[in-house]
Amino acid sequence: MSPTGWIGKPVKRVEDARLLTGRGTYIDDHPPVANLHHAAIVRSPHAHARIAGYDLTAALAVDGVVGAVTGEDVLRHTKPFSVGVTAPVHYYCAATDKARFVGEPVAVLVAKTRYIAEDAAELVRVRYEPLPAVVDPERALEPDAPVLHDAVGTNLAGHRRLVYGDPDRAFGEADVVLKERFRFPKYGSTPIETYGVIAAWDSLEGVCTVWSNFMGPFIMHPLTARVLGLPENKLRFIVPPDIGGSFGIKTSIYPYIALIALAARRTGVPVKWIEDRREHLLASSSGTDRVAYRELAAKKDGTILGMRFRWLDNVGGYIRSPEPGCSFRPTGNFVGPYRFRNLEVDASVVMTNKSLTGPNRGYACGHLYFESEGMIDRLADKLGLDPAEVRRRNLIPADAFPYRTPTGGLYDSGDYQAAFEKALELAKYSELRREQARARAAGRYFGIGLALAVDPSVSNMGYVATALDPQFRAKPEYLPKSGAVDSATVKIDPLGRVTAILGTTPQGQGHQTIVSQIVADELGLTPEEITVVDEMDTFTRVWSISSGTYSSRFGSVGTSAVALAARKLKAKLVEYGAHLLGVPKEQLEFRDGAVRPTTGKGPSYSIKDLAGRAHWNTESLPEGMEPGLQATAVFGFTVSKAVDAEDRVNSSNTYGFIAEVMAVEVDPETAAITILRYVTVHDAGTIINPMIAEGQIYGGALHGLGGALYEELVYAEDGQLLTGTFMDYLVPTASEAPTIDIAHVVSPSPLTPLGSKGLGESSSMTVPAVIANAVSDALGPLGIRITELPMTPTRLYELIQKART
Amino acid sequence: MADAVTVRLTVNGVEREGRCEPRKLLVDFLREDLGLTGTHVGCEHGICGACTILIDGEAARSCIMLAVQADGAELLTIEGLMRDGKLHPLQEAFREHHGLQCGFCTPGMLMTALDLLRTNPSPTEAEIREGISAVLCRCTGYHGIVRAVEAAARKMR
Ligand code: FES
Numbered sequence: 001m002s003p004t005g006w007i008g009k010p011v012k013r014v015e016d017a018r019l020l021t022g023r024g025t026y027i028d029d030h031p032p033v034a035n036l037h038h039a040a041i042v043r044s045p046h047a048h049a050r051i052a053g054y055d056l057t058a059a060l061a062v063d064g065v066v067g068a069v070t071g072e073d074v075l076r077h078t079k080p081f082s083v084g085v086t087a088p089v090h091y092y093c094a095a096t097d098k099a100r101f102v103g104e105p106v107a108v109l110v111a112k113t114r115y116i117a118e119d120a121a122e123l124v125r126v127r128y129e130p131l132p133a134v135v136d137p138e139r140a141l142e143p144d145a146p147v148l149h150d151a152v153g154t155n156l157a158g159h160r161r162l163v164y165g166d167p168d169r170a171f172g173e174a175d176v177v178l179k180e181r182f183r184f185p186k187y188g189s190t191p192i193e194t195y196g197v198i199a200a201w202d203s204l205e206g207v208c209t210v211w212s213n214f215m216g217p218f219i220m221h222p223l224t225a226r227v228l229g230l231p232e233n234k235l236r237f238i239v240p241p242d243i244g245g246s247f248g249i250k251t252s253i254y255p256y257i258a259l260i261a262l263a264a265r266r267t268g269v270p271v272k273w274i275e276d277r278r279e280h281l282l283a284s285s286s287g288t289d290r291v292a293y294r295e296l297a298a299k300k301d302g303t304i305l306g307m308r309f310r311w312l313d314n315v316g317g318y319i320r321s322p323e324p325g326c327s328f329r330p331t332g333n334f335v336g337p338y339r340f341r342n343l344e345v346d347a348s349v350v351m352t353n354k355s356l357t358g359p360n361r362g363y364a365c366g367h368l369y370f371e372s373e374g375m376i377d378r379l380a381d382k383l384g385l386d387p388a389e390v391r392r393r394n395l396i397p398a399d400a401f402p403y404r405t406p407t408g409g410l411y412d413s414g415d416y417q418a419a420f421e422k423a424l425e426l427a428k429y430s431e432l433r434r435e436q437a438r439a440r441a442a443g444r445y446f447g448i449g450l451a452l453a454v455d456p457s458v459s460n461m462g463y464v465a466t467a468l469d470p471q472f473r474a475k476p477e478y479l480p481k482s483g484a485v486d487s488a489t490v491k492i493d494p495l496g497r498v499t500a501i502l503g504t505t506p507q508g509q510g511h512q513t514i515v516s517q518i519v520a521d522e523l524g525l526t527p528e529e530i531t532v533v534d535e536m537d538t539f540t541r542v543w544s545i546s547s548g549t550y551s552s553r554f555g556s557v558g559t560s561a562v563a564l565a566a567r568k569l570k571a572k573l574v575e576y577g578a579h580l581l582g583v584p585k586e587q588l589e590f591r592d593g594a595v596r597p598t599t600g601k602g603p604s605y606s607i608k609d610l611a612g613r614a615h616w617n618t619e620s621l622p623e624g625m626e627p628g629l630q631a632t633a634v635f636g637f638t639v640s641k642a643v644d645a646e647d648r649v650n651s652s653n654t655y656g657f658i659a660e661v662m663a664v665e666v667d668p669e670t671a672a673i674t675i676l677r678y679v680t681v682h683d684a685g686t687i688i689n690p691m692i693a694e695g696q697i698y699g700g701a702l703h704g705l706g707g708a709l710y711e712e713l714v715y716a717e718d719g720q721l722l723t724g725t726f727m728d729y730l731v732p733t734a735s736e737a738p739t740i741d742i743a744h745v746v747s748p749s750p751l752t753p754l755g756s757k758g759l760g761e762s763s764s765m766t767v768p769a770v771i772a773n774a775v776s777d778a779l780g781p782l783g784i785r786i787t788e789l790p791m792t793p794t795r796l797y798e799l800i801q802k803a804r805t
Numbered sequence: 806m807a808d809a810v811t812v813r814l815t816v817n818g819v820e821r822e823g824r825c826e827p828r829k830l831l832v833d834f835l836r837e838d839l840g841l842t843g844t845h846v847g848c849e850h851g852i853c854g855a856c857t858i859l860i861d862g863e864a865a866r867s868c869i870m871l872a873v874q875a876d877g878a879e880l881l882t883i884e885g886l887m888r889d890g891k892l893h894p895l896q897e898a899f900r901e902h903h904g905l906q907c908g909f910c911t912p913g914m915l916m917t918a919l920d921l922l923r924t925n926p927s928p929t930e931a932e933i934r935e936g937i938s939a940v941l942c943r944c945t946g947y948h949g950i951v952r953a954v955e956a957a958a959r960k961m962r
């Protein structure tokens with residue numbers, strides 16, 4: 001695994017020097033082209049309205065304005081984006097016939113400065129004919145609800161009923177059946193850097209170049225090319241070296257890429273648009289809000305026999321890819337870490353007059369585990385068993401890996417018992433229970449929550465097809481989808497210096513550092529000696545539709561590509577050395593930065609030596625060897641298969657594990673929740689840089705805590721957003737951030753060359769579950785069980801008051 | 806559009822001058838007119854703290870101030886934190902304790918921490934947390950930042 005030991009060390013980050021001194025290169029920092037103009041976007045003030053016309057006379061008359069784009073131009077010059085369902089939802093990069101949520105773009109003004117563009121945008125008159133709005137997914141499905149898309153005729157964008165095993169029988173044979181309704185909130189990623197797009201359209205060359213802080217997946221590139229009517233090799237996406245955070249949301253920037261590209265095309269000047277925070281909260285993206293009806297069937301001893309999930313996922317005014325990933329991204333890990341084989345999932349994807357949704361850290365898993373882990377606690381309660389014991393009785397055993405789940409997931413490795421017991425031990429679980437008994441006796445509300453989760457990394461692009469009916473997928477013209485790949489190039493310059501080139505889009509995860517550790521280990525160098533370039537450019541990098549930095553994939557697939565590229569290069573060096581020495585290559589090996597005899601005796605060739613010879617004297621190469629010292633590797637998971645006829649799909653490629661314990665106290669007078677103890681144990685296989693891994697866990701946990709306690713995009717009945725600034729959309733500050741006890745268990749993945757898995761989303765998917773369980777446990781004596789997030793003080797206070805009277 | 810006015814100020818010890826509209830935000834003036842892109846914009850409504858700089862020695866949000874209001878003032882931005890080609894102890898500590906990931910909040914966070922340690926050279930952990938709660942960070946969960954400020958405080962005393 002780690003020949004010279006940089007892997008596993010908390011190597012300090014290469015990225016920090018520039019970022020600490022104000023020399024980062026974010027999208028807003030440096031104009032990449034001359035004559036940049038600036039865009040301001042006119043947005044709908046109505047949640048639902050027909051657009052009867054535009055009057056841009058006054059706006060276009062403003063000094064400094066060079067042009068504008070409206071829905072009419074969008075309709076004329078672009079195509080709608082393809083969507084992930086068969087319903088005829090026409091989703092354009094701006095409103096054309098109707099506005100379907102507050103903040104939906106309706107026009108773009110382009111001017112010499114952003115200030116002028118904003119002035120002009122205010123003068124645009126759009127004639128709206130307001131229509132009744134609907135924001136609740138259940139209400140939206142009622143027969144008399146306003147319908148958003150006439151062509152669809154209903155607000156149901158898609159519906160699937162997935163059946164695995166024999167759930168009816170499981171429920172029929174159960175000793176206990178439990179039911180619950182949950183609500184998960186609409187909250188976002190809110191990276192501190194908002195979206196940014198710069199587009200230049202060269203009509204003579206027919207090339208459109210776009211700089212943006214888009215994070216992938218790059219499937220959105222061909223989709224956008226089609227929308228703009230460009231061959232994909234004439235649409236160039238460039239991502240700057242620094243992105244100011246994303247957490248999923250910067251996947252959903254691509255409609256703006258199309259809109260700003262269109263503005264550049266129509267106005268004939270390069271156009272820059274930087275989203276402001278108001279626009280971000282109003283109209284960028286968020287996770288879905290969900291209403292979930294859960295059922296659980298179990299035996300008296302606590303063995304789970306099966307579950308039923310009924311979901312209504314609210315995707316907002318349109319369905320934008322990769323939705324409905326909100327329902328299907330975790331298909332392979334629907335059962336979490338448990339053994340039960342019978343499951344029914346009834347997923348409805350509903351459109352309402354809210355902003356659109358998409359990936360948000362923990363994509364769909366925060367929802368999943370909040371519900372599932374809540375049900376397990378209800379089962380424990382019902383049977384009078386300790387919640388830890390119920391979980392123990394249902395865990396997939398350590399000798400069952402690789403484990404095929406009933407839904408098609410292939411859990412590559414794990415030891416769930418070990419990780420869970422470690423978490424209980426670290427938290428001093430039995431001691432906590434005794435403390436709880438004492439606290440309760442004293443009339444205090446002290447609770448302990450547990451949550452376990454399978455942490456999926458590297459999405460298999462094939463999962464998206466779960467949204468389609470098997471009959472549709474069986475049609476001969478249907479093309480199956482699968483895959484998860486990443487590429488890397490490692491090259492050695494004439495004086496022996498090593499550079500690694502990636503096509504990833506890091507948003508703070510320290511890819512340069514991690515890659516330097518891997519290459520240093522492979523080539524027997526130190527990380528500082530390696531230069532790592534990771535500015536994605538679709539014209540120059542090797543990429544595919546799944547490329548990008550999302551779904552916790554770099555730690556698993558990106559690192560694999562790098563290791564393979566370095567190994568390929570090493571093999572070439574050995575072959576070249578063998579040729580120079582005139583010995584069979586089997587007698588040589590690459591060790592400590594040089595090609596050496598396996599016996600340890602005899603001459604060796606250092607990298608520098610070989611590089612000089614190979615570059616300066618190609619005659620010295622063995623016959624048939626490609627000149628130059630470089631290797632590109634494309635790593636792809638062979639376990640990424642298309643969804644099968646029974647709706648089974650290995651929706652991710654590597655699967656980690658999370659076990660958490662949290663103790664809280666709730667003040668019944670103020671409804672304040674104090675976190676007294678929080679332990680999280682992760683199994684992400686080989687950890688390449690524990691410092692970076694820990695940083696991901698801290699960040700993910702606090703994001704999850706935000707969704708559980710503070711953050712919600714709240715809408716009024718009429719579809720107006722009520723939390724449109726950071727004054728009412730509450731991102732946690734340092735004062736709210738808990739102290740966390742972090743530990744690791746390491747079950748190396750058999751599927752990756754380094755044994756690593758991803759962990760970027762990490763505790764964002766478990767915190768809503770663990771804290772809801774802890775608060776429910778604390779308020780158990782009042783008969784309160786949390787079914788709805790966020791647990792704002794108001795909401796919790798009302799529950800407590802109601803329970804007390 | 807109003808006529809441009811001249812703004813003269815000292816930034817990081819250097820006298821600078823620029824012409825802009827009276828309505829121009831200080832942060833835009835720094836980034837666009839003076840080319841100091843190290844100061845970031847995260848919300849433009851005074852909450853996220855990404856745009857924090859020191860004005861006449863005190864932390865201030867450059868997104869809710871006009872450039873003309875800073876006329877004649879002395880400013881310190883992230884670009885001026887290094888001294889003699891060496892990282893400031895706070896910068897060192899952020900690197901050492903993984904106090905940054907994407908780095909977008911970092912300039913505002915460093916300037917805020919600098920201001921905190923100026924007024925309170927030996928803060929408790931709770932005081933550090935409260936002090937830096939003026940800046941939002943979405944990446945780090947603040948853990949590394951708190952450790953870094955503690956470490957820098959020890960070094961700077
Ligand atoms: S940009 Fe100034 S406080 Fe957010």
Ligand code: FES
Binds near residue numbers: 908910944945
């Ligand atoms: S490091 Fe990314 S927001 Fe703080």
